[in-house]
Amino acid sequence: MSDIHLKFVSPCQSFLDTSFFQELARLKLDVLKLDSTTKELTSSIDTSHIPRGSSCAHLFLDSDSFKDRKPREGELLIKGSLHNFNTIEEFKKVDKTKFLRDRADELWKEGTNDPNNCVKFSIISFADLKAFKFFYWVCVPCFQLDSLNPTVEDTGLLPSPSKFNEWFVTHPSCWSCLVTDSGELIEFNKSNSARSSTLCMRDTSSVEMVPSALTKSFVSLLKHFSPDLKKVRLVFIRSGKASSFWVDVDVSSVKGSEKAGLKVSGWERNLQNKLTPRAVDLSSLIDPLHVADQSLDLNLKLMKWRIAPEIDLGIIKSTSVLLLGSGTLGCYVARVLLAWGVRKITFVDNGTVSFSNPVRQPLFTFSSCGKPKAKAAADSLREIFPLVEAEGVELAVPMIGHPITNEAKQIEDYERLLELVKAHDVLFLLMDSRETRWLPTVLGYAEDKIVINAALGFDSYLVMRHGNYKREQKADRLGCYFCQDIVAPSDSLTDRTLDQMCTVTRPGVALMAASQSVELLVSILQHPKRNSGGPDEKVILGDLPHQIRGFLSEFKTLKLRTTAYEHCSACSSTIIEECKSRGWDFVRDALNDYKTVEDLCGLSEVQLKAEEVMNDVLYEWNDDGEDGELL
Structure with a gap:
């Protein structure tokens, strides 16, 4: 299997909960304001529960990511940073290549002091709080020495990973360790590198016999610590009992122990597998008015x-x-x-x-x-x-039976009322x-x-x-508030x-x-x-x-x-049609004298007939009540 290049998958896939953006919006409004300095984050990777169909573990971020917290059971904490820009133009103008290289250089420097510090993530973002849209891009920088080109010599499944798992349980903050010739597990650092040619790492990949790209960073640091190292066994520990494996690689291609330069990768691809930022619209969840x-x-x-x-x-x-x-x-x-x-x-x-x-x-x-x-x-x-x-x-x-006192003002009120009714x-x-x-x-x-x-x-x-x-409907029409009155409303x-x-x-x-x-x-x-x-x-x-x-x-x-x-002072066809045709002139007449409405709708005639009937009744009553002429 010699001369086969070692292949890798992405170290993780980010998953940002809506609470992460809600907290970012709150901090931006109440705390950060125009402050665009880097903010520290804490996230977690659960290597024991990699979703089916995913090639790597998920990097989870939520509202708690803005706090310095302790790991929950099964979690592997990972530190990160947020670079939030004040305008979308600043976000777009970021030199993505330079940004990633600068982060990788920082991790290389930290890794030479403690290799476990070479695993971190960074996020660039812009929060549009007017529309509650968020633009972001996540990167997990992975670096490799320019002259390092590991080739695979042999590989196989790890028959008994239990002692490695137990070591990582007792060292929850460690991403890697070394194995001595006697089989002892020791921390990975510069002083211990000379005692071992076996490097053991937590693996966030779920692809069979293919490790995550974080491997490049750890191998580069090991080669930096031991320049004369030519062959190394890499052990990858996964949660599944039958999935952990080992790979023997040749690293002799490196000439010299000084860092001549780094190859860097790490920007996350979107769902279409393109290297581009992501956008999320959470207006319905974050805007309190929408809530x-x-x-x-x-x-x-x-x-x-x-x-x-x-x-x-x-x-x-x-x-x-x-x-x-x-x-x-x-x-x-x-x-x-x-x-x-x-x-x-x-x-x-x-x-x-x-x-x-x-x-x-x-x-x-x-x-x-x-x-x-x-x-x-x-x-x-x-x-x-x-x-x-x-x-x-x-x-x-304007009220019927209440004479005009200020016609200009009452015309204005009438026209405004008519406008509101239409609207x-x-x-x-x-x-x-x-x-x-x-x-x-x-x-x-x-x-x-x-x-x-x-x-x-x-x-x-x-x-x-x-x-x-x-207008043509005569029978069976429902009445209005005034249909039982035989007089038009007046000043009360x-x-x-x-x-x-x-x-x-x-x-x-x-x-x-x-x-x-x-x-x-x-x-x-x-x-x-x-x-x-x-x-x-x-x-x-x-x-x-x-x-x-x-x-x-x-x-x-x-x-x-x-x-x-049919003679209603408000809903009879005569009144309604008169209002439609004459408008304010009709209303003015009604205000000045409610009797004009009674004349139009026929109530005056109804009242007259009622009076005639009443007079006839009274006349008959008077006739019936006569006792004759007194002597």
């Missing part, structure tokens, strides 16, 4: 496992919601929407947070007092979940007064939006969805006492109404026809009612249905 995003969706996604596998979470997540009113109802509705995964929520309100609000309205704290409600609610929602697209808009919704899929009507709900109801029909209405009493509540509007706020100006209600009523209004929306979104689904139909989550009326005093809930009233 929060995944955590928020966890409960929702667990529903699909067994409980409701057909539920469409995507339609919920992509739905944009406009909350008209940022008080008690608005705050609770927003929280439930967030829990369902809704990501775009806009608050509308023209009030400020008062000192009585925080205890009843969960998006406000004491420090919120005095701030605009809509903006404070949006800010609070983003603090809870930063990825939510929350906006607060301060405007006064969102769903409207929630959560205001205090009936007249504030009128215009959003009309606009919701005109723009074909889903409208959810929630209203509170002292110990009762109403949750309902407004029906869809089609003037001359009100304090208890009438505030929503006086039992504290739990708002939570019940808010949760059921959002659950109603989610059920609507699960219907293939969305809001066109009838109140008798069912979806994956259950019923799809029109109205829910709750009575807390009796702990009772009723599901009701109301068809659209």
Whole structure:
């Protein structure tokens, strides 16, 4: 077998756990900052558990690699260094050949003092913390004297490796040892080299009868220590009982004992077997916002496992919601929407947070007092979940029956409201007064939006969805909040006492109404026809009612249905078409005099007929009640 060159495999294959990059990101942000000096690492190689199909042992790195730790059972610790650059340009400009040679020169110098120190690794890296992408390249330098060209003379399996294994167990930090002529195992160093011609090494290779490239470094050091050595037996110890082997090599080709130069190798190849750096994108794991995003969706996604596998979470997540009113109802509705995964929520309100609000309205704290409600609610929602697209808009919704006082400002509010209605899929009507709900109801029909209405009493509540509007549709259309009224809403706020100006209600009523209004929306979104689904139909989550009326005093809930009233002041075709065609001119007339709305939709005629009927009843009653002329 003479004149056969000794072949080698890579010393190890790196495996970098995600926790390694997480710790690197933390250190870069909080500790290292712009410091690009070399950082020490500690890794481990488990030669007793080389994965099947792998030609060599794995070099494991995780968050603990940044610490100086003790080896676990079966581990062989290996020291290393991290060279992290501040820019991708610096990383790319590194002279990879020079970098590897410099590391090899350092290991040669350390190895001449202690051969066990010639095994180390180095990593060059760049951490892009904006995108949470990491670029890195691992090298385990292996060196060989220029004039050294070992040739194989003989080889064979090692029949009894037990004494070698026992020696390495008692010397966990040693990579190699020497065997004396008497068979004694001694440490490999310069002074002991003259006593032996047998070099024993731990082998990280799993290829049959082919050692790892670390062999070159140890043989070069042995030849450096014993220049006149011509033949040497190399013993390679592996974890498998039948896999350890020996090789007799001729090293006489070296002329002189001085180091004339080193041949160096060690950069790791990628999965395509190319000598190039690697890149890993861990944004979904390292960015806390992505972690929060995944955590928020966890409960929702667990529903699909067994409980409701057909539920469409995507339609919920992509739905944009406009909350008209940022008080008690608005705050609770927003929280439930967030829990369902809704990501775009806009608050509308023209009030400020008062000192009585925080205890009843969960998006406000004491420090919120005095701030605009809509903006404070949006800010609070983003603090809870930063990825939510929350906006607060301060405007006064124009109210029917409230005459124009500043037309320029009210036109601006109307146009902004119309813009918001068009930009969102769903409207929630959560205001205090009936007249504030009128215009959003009309606009919701005109723009074909889903409208959810929630209203509170002292110990009762109403949750309902407004029906869809089609001009040609006359029968069986679901009604709106105003369909049971025979008068248009008007100014109900003037001359009100304090208890009438505030929503006086039992504290739990708002939570019940808010949760059921959002659950109603989610059920609507699960219907293939969305809001066109009838109140008798069912979806994956259950019923799809029109109205829910709750009575807390009796702990009772009723599901009701109301068809659209042809003379409704908000959803009759006359009103909706008038709003579409005339816009602000129509709204201005309604604000200045609610009677114009009653005239348009036919309520004035209904009232007139009702008065005529009542007069006839009273006339007949008066006739029947006469006792005759008194004498």
